Amino acid sequence: MKVGFMGLGQMGREMAGRLLDAGHELTVYNRSRAAADSFRSRGAGVAQQPIEVLDAEVVITMLADDAAVDAVWVASGLAGTMPSSGVHLNMSSISLKMGKQLTILHQAGGSQYLAAPVFGRPYAAAQGQLDIVVAGPDAAIARCKPLFGVLGKQCFIVGADPPQANIVKIARNFLLGTIIESLGEAFALTRKSGVDAATFLNIITSTAMSAPAYKNYGRMIVEKAYEPTFGLKLGLKDVELALEAAGDTHVPMPMAGLLREQHIAAIACGYGDKDWAALGEYIAESAGLY
Amino acid sequence: MKVGFMGLGQMGREMAGRLLDAGHELTVYNRSRAAADSFRSRGAGVAQQPIEVLDAEVVITMLADDAAVDAVWVASGLAGTMPSSGVHLNMSSISLKMGKQLTILHQAGGSQYLAAPVFGRPYAAAQGQLDIVVAGPDAAIARCKPLFGVLGKQCFIVGADPPQANIVKIARNFLLGTIIESLGEAFALTRKSGVDAATFLNIITSTAMSAPAYKNYGRMIVEKAYEPTFGLKLGLKDVELALEAAGDTHVPMPMAGLLREQHIAAIACGYGDKDWAALGEYIAESAGLY
Structure with missing residues (x-):
């Protein structure tokens, strides 16, 4: 699957690595470039600008907190340019308020949005042993299932409203x-x-x-x-x-x-x-x- | 083993029943007599007075709380007449203060004392599936081991000072x-x-x-x-x-x-x-x- 991946911190880099190893076609973006460049030799595309990751079936964000999600995805206007064919799979742990804001933003733009925060520290991420909590529309969840299988050992679906996963x-x-x-x-x-x-x-x-x-x-x-x-x-x-x-x-x-x-x-x-x-x-x- | 048993409440009656079924020679005492009398047909001796249970290798108390332990065992002067050959095995859940008081009382009287409160509700007691937490002198613990095996699925020894089990x-x-x-x-x-x-x-x-x-x-x-x-x-x-x-x-x-x-x-x-x-x-x- 063609996947965009933003946020190569302690958790994100392990998750992106697993997706690559599983044969997915990955384009990565990270604010500090060194982390992204290290993925080039592993066969990933490296985006120079955030917008380049949008050309994908699923765009995963694994950013540190509300501030990072806001900077990279909201204030930047990126969420507004998300094509309706793609799914934004936000695996960051964010506030209920930010979860609601993202839901509204994607609804307004006609794009698909899932919240899927995870339980587990980096070593669990490296082994695909995360617990994934997902909320959002069924069709988008179905699209992302193959990715959940690579990243997690369990996937819990809690509802159709994305902020439910955040709470x-x-x-x-x-x-x-x-x-x-x-x-x-x-x-x-x-x-x-x-x-x-x-x-x-x-x-x-x-x-x-x-x-x-x-x-x-x-x-x-x-x-x-x-x-x-x-x-x-x-x-x-x-x-x-x-x-x-x-x-x-x-x-x-x-x-x-x-x-x-x-x-x-x-x-x-x-x-x-x-x-x-x-x-x-x-x-x-x-x-x-x- | 010759065992005295005091306190036939929800927990105590199940525990006493198991000891009888395992072949121990039991003398029971309860403040309200009906509960004790029901054990007669099962082969238990029924004490008319608390002091009659003291003629045993181990005397188990399974009383409701500090007030019951005080009334039956301390204020009554019973603890003071405990022979040094017997072990008082107190399985009641009591305060740290009462645990310390009983320890001192038995030390002064030269009698042996163990605190062994349990985790588990009555149905676990009926099945011998309690978790037992024991503290007290090694020799007394060794004496009571056969009883622990009948009452509990696990027995944890936490130290030589009885109040440690209470805490x-x-x-x-x-x-x-x-x-x-x-x-x-x-x-x-x-x-x-x-x-x-x-x-x-x-x-x-x-x-x-x-x-x-x-x-x-x-x-x-x-x-x-x-x-x-x-x-x-x-x-x-x-x-x-x-x-x-x-x-x-x-x-x-x-x-x-x-x-x-x-x-x-x-x-x-x-x-x-x-x-x-x-x-x-x-x-x-x-x-x-x-």
């Missing part, structure tokens, strides 16, 4: 934040009574909390493995996306509000450049544990 | 509370954007939150299945046990504090006699969803 991603990342905070508090409480943190983690992950989120974040806190693969400041950004969406749709989320305060305090205490799991270390510190 | 149970139930609250908020947020709750639940429990706690409480919230098997007021009690232990050991637990407020509000809004999962319904209501 699922936002709500799920809010849950990750609650897991890290609650684990931090539970570790601090048990450690104060002399219970070994690894023992406590083994008990909860061998019983009702036997899930990857508890196992992975719990292990990172126990091992104090805070080298960032997803930074605490990005965690705060995700909590703020939840609070913004909650404000826009009138949903009281006291736990999200508390998470925001805890993240800000953790950043104030010097954990901002650590992994999201370091929130647990801030909590230990606030309990006088080191 | 693990308290911290784990605090985590359950955070899961219900966070699920309630995430459901409310996604439902406001038109995402089906069952679809959202399937996504999170097929990915990073694939654990029984999310599956079970999530299903109950989605199905509005709030007939109590563990009531919301018991949930509040568990959150308060966490806060009390946190106060005693100097651990800031902002999430536990927030949970307390949410539980009180849910009870004020009429959810007190529903299952713990009904906290999710209170949250939906507070977001204007019914």
Whole structure:
């Protein structure tokens, strides 16, 4: 399939690589050119201008955040020139507000739009093991199915309105934040009574909390493995996306509000450049544990 | 083995039944006599007075809470008459403070004491599928191993100091509370954007939150299945046990504090006699969803 690909960051470069390896005809664009050039030797076309990626059946955007999506795709006017024959498959994690804006923009321009944010860190992307959450019109989803098969191990369709996929991603990342905070508090409480943190983690992950989120974040806190693969400041950004969406749709989320305060305090205490799991270390510190 | 058993409530009666079926020689005591009498036909001895259960290798207590443990075992002076040859195996879920008090009482009296609270509802108890968390001296644990094998599917040893098992149970139930609250908020947020709750639940429990706690409480919230098997007021009690232990050991637990407020509000809004999962319904209501 002829595919345009914009955004060759940590995630995007792995995903674009898989699509190339699977035999798709790729034209890539990236704002910093070096990342794009490295794909030339692998057989990809390299666009000099963003508009060159539009000559494709599907254009994938995998940009860092709202600001990048706005700069590359909205403010630039690019979305407005999308031909109706193509599908814009936006896999970036963005706000509910930006999700709604893009939906309206594509509807107005008569072009097809899907939101398909993913769960998974770069190593999962490299192995085609992402979890993909998709929302949008059926015909566009059908068009993109072969691409989902290359990028993900599971694909969840949540509705016909694209922003529904964005809110699922936002709500799920809010849950990750609650897991890290609650684990931090539970570790601090048990450690104060002399219970070994690894023992406590083994008990909860061998019983009702036997899930990857508890196992992975719990292990990172126990091992104090805070080298960032997803930074605490990005965690705060995700909590703020939840609070913004909650404000826009009138949903009281006291736990999200508390998470925001805890993240800000953790950043104030010097954990901002650590992994999201370091929130647990801030909590230990606030309990006088080191 | 000659076993004394006190406390034939919803959990205790299933556990005592399994010990009988496994061939142990049981003497049971219960404050309301009807529950004890029903065990006579199954071959158990029925104690008229609590002190009669002390003539055993192991005396199990499975009482409702601190108040029941205090009434039957502490204020009654029973613990003080425990012979040094026997083991008091306390499987009740109690406060950290009561756990410490019992430890001191048995140490002073020269008798052996284990704390072994369990995870699991009555149907798990009936099938010997409880998760048992044990703390106390090795010799006493070794003595009780055959009983653990009949009652539980897993047995976790957390340390030599009995209250360590109590704090693990308290911290784990605090985590359950955070899961219900966070699920309630995430459901409310996604439902406001038109995402089906069952679809959202399937996504999170097929990915990073694939654990029984999310599956079970999530299903109950989605199905509005709030007939109590563990009531919301018991949930509040568990959150308060966490806060009390946190106060005693100097651990800031902002999430536990927030949970307390949410539980009180849910009870004020009429959810007190529903299952713990009904906290999710209170949250939906507070977001204007019914």
